[in-house]
Amino acid sequence: MIKVAVAFTEFARLGDLTSLEYLQQQVASNLPQGQAFELEQIRLGNEFCERLIPSVGQIGKAIAVADKLQLGFALVISNLTDRGLEKIERILPLLPDDSEVVVNDWGTASYISTAYPALKLIAGRLLCKHLKEPRIATPEEDPVVKWPVENEYFLTVLADLNIQSAEVDLAPHTRPPDHKMEHISIGLHLGRGYSARSQVCTIGSLHQFDEDKFSPGHQCLRECLDYIVRVPQLIYPQTEQLQMYQRGTTWFYNYSDRMKQSIATVIERQSIDRVIVSLDWGDH
16 A cells, blocks of 8 residues: 555645545546555645745645545645745644645755754655656667665755655656665655756746846746646657656656556555645646
8 A cells, every 4th residue: 555645736626625535536647546545635835936935824724624524734845045045934833733834945954954953854856856858769678767865875865854755757768666765754746757947937927027037036836737748859860859848947758658657656655655636637
């Protein structure tokens, strides 16, 4: 049986939850067929853009939904500027003890670890970086992915911040290790991985004046919650490019069928401690 965290970027989708049974149905459709699972928590927030930090009111309502469904709650945050940290400082006191916080920069991790020791920190994907290029040629056989959490020095840094869990995704055309990681709990994102991110939001730039397009700092209307841009595939000989998308500041790629099968295998072998299912991508 695999533990599952259900992720929402937008509060509107989370606020529409009415029953645990409905949530279980949505999760089951994202797991390998017939896979037994245990819903562990719901989470709110975005890993890649601090402009999507939930409001104080939304956090309170999300915690209430989690309590109603008898699930844990986790806050997800991106790497933060001072402005983003000011928003987080108003939210953290609302979180119940033992709530989890997915952090994506070392400064925020250090601050929360010191100021809120009762909260459980998880190293997010922006901390657990590895090389991911969706346009590489497809190998005959997927090699085992190399995650930074396998490095003893990286693990030492996490331990110093009292971080005992990390979240990762699969690099293109790779498979996860078939053994359980030592010294750290691993959460694997299903469905897709992220390739790269920047400070420039393409979809948010389209309505700007020409001189202001494709630059950071413009007013954010949260266009990424409504629009996901499909990136045209480039045709190369003997290359099976994964389908790519840009959402806000970040590029994503869908896992191939072969990658999904390898994930199903390690879930069955219980090599992964948790999987993360995102329910705000629609049919993409």
